[in-house]
Amino acid sequence: MKHIKTLSGNSLNKDLKKVGCGECQTSCQSACKTSCTVANQKCERE
Amino acid sequence: MIHQFRVHNTNIVLDVNSGAVHILDDIASEVLSCFDENGRPIEKELGIIRQKYGEVPVTEALSELETLKSEGLLFSSDPFEDIFSAETTPAVVKALCLHMAHDCNLRCKYCFAGEGNYHSEKSKMPFEVAKKAIDFVIESSGNRRNIEIDFFGGEPLLNLKVIKDTVLYAREKEKSHNKRFRFTITTNGLLLDDETMEYINNTMDNIVLSLDGRREINDAMRIRRDGSGCYEAIVPKFQKMVSIRKDKDYYIRGTFTGNNLDFSEDVLHMAELGFEQLSIEPVVLPDGSGIEIKREHLEIICSEYEKLALKLLKLRKQGKRVNFFHFMLDLEGGPCVAKRLRGCGSGTEYLAVTPQGDLYPCHQFAGIEEFKLGNVFTGIDKQDVVESFRGLNVYTKKSCRDCWAKFYCSGGCAANAWHFQKDLSGNYEIGCELEKKRVECALWLKAQELLG
Secondary structure: OOOEEEEEOOOOOOOHHHOOOOOOOOHHHOOOOOOOOOOOOOOOOO | OEEEEEEOOEEEEEEOOOOOEEEEOHHHHHHHOOEOOOOOEOHHHHHHHHHHHOHHHHHHHHHHHHHHHHOOOOOOOOOOHHHHOOOOOOOOOOEEEEEOEEOOOOOOOOOOOOOOOOOOOOEEOOHHHHHHHHHHHHHHOOOOOEEEEEEEOOOHHHHHHHHHHHHHHHHHHHHHHOOEEEEEEEEOOOOOOHHHHHHHHHHOOEEEEEOOOOHHHHHHHOEOOOOOEOHHHHHHHHHHHHHHHOOOEEEEEEEEOOOOOOOHHHHHHHHHOOOOEEEEEEOOOOOOOOOOOOHHHHHHHHHHHHHHHHHHHHHHHOOOOOEEHHHOOOOOOOOOHHHHOOOOOEOOOEEEEOOOOEEEOOHHHOOOHHHOOEEOOOEEOOHHHHHHHHOOOOOOOOOOOOOOOHHHHOOOOHHHHHHHHOOOOOOOHHHHHHHHHHHHHHHHHHHHHHHO
């Protein structure tokens, strides 16, 4: 494309059957104790 | 839904429901501004852009935007609400924040826990309570294998012997119950000595070391009982701790207040001290505290986040490995959508345990009677409160539903919502605005890295 560069495509809506295993870290157990940031957590399956 | 924004002259658009991110030149950006919320171009507005740029480039940009739409990468619909908005999975508890000491050797002026004692009698968690907490989480975690234990306070190192005994006990139980415990500690560092550092390094999966940045900033807030600052004592200890840590996880974590809105200087100072994994968060205090973040600070803080992003990019270009926790984003991976719409899990899969064994939805609710969910010896007795937390997600929270940042902050902090609006499904508006700016800066940084 001439006017647009795509940095990332469809990252959220991948395979919805493979989500929600719950094995990942809770967000407050990292550096965040007073505000909530979740998108920087890792997926345990990757 | 899309979110179109500009940071440091870069036009970026996020397609909220797919997570797709695009960089637009000025023509495409202006053409996109002519689309209505349903993704239809408004011909009258396009006419003005055509006059400005000419027919050909506008038609090209329009065609490219229509292609992205047809590929589900722009104005995509939300496929998640029907699948995930109701919590149907069995309730499990998989993470505990153990308050090893309701006591502290510092008197930080902004501490939400009073002077570390959570506005009650000073106390330390006895081993019997910690042991029972481990039993409780093993019993309550169902099929979940990974369990997290955060040793927290007050200052947890005031109760190091019990921490060591608790770790040994949990390790003993791991195999027979098919669990894996991961330990974290959050410390102010004053009690770190060589032996303790070695123990922490060997035992903890992550360590959070508290420092606010520049000496004068840190020492104005993080003070001992006699009023003296702790910078001089803790920085060499943290440097040593981090040097033996090597590639294991750690964070230097600070708080900024209304007194240091130029907090990017504090992050840079941390980097100058040799630290690489950095976090600094806005203080959360009610109006009238004197050092709280006020609505009128928002513009300057947002601009400071943009400055910080630029400074971090410069450092990285110089080859320095500096990572800012709140600008971390994995555009291709990261947490799944089920995690993104529920957030931290407080009150459901994550609970705090006081030295007496009382259970609360998280450390920030500790001591508030209506949120005392039960006790590790007797279990949960306020199931209705747990259910109210289970019902929270970005679709049930009024102000999140139509927010473009909902899959990045995941509904924000329930404790902040309750403290500011007395409503778990409410929001802390200042926190929301700052989170949105952090996500924009994180996306901008990603764009710079990927585009080179």
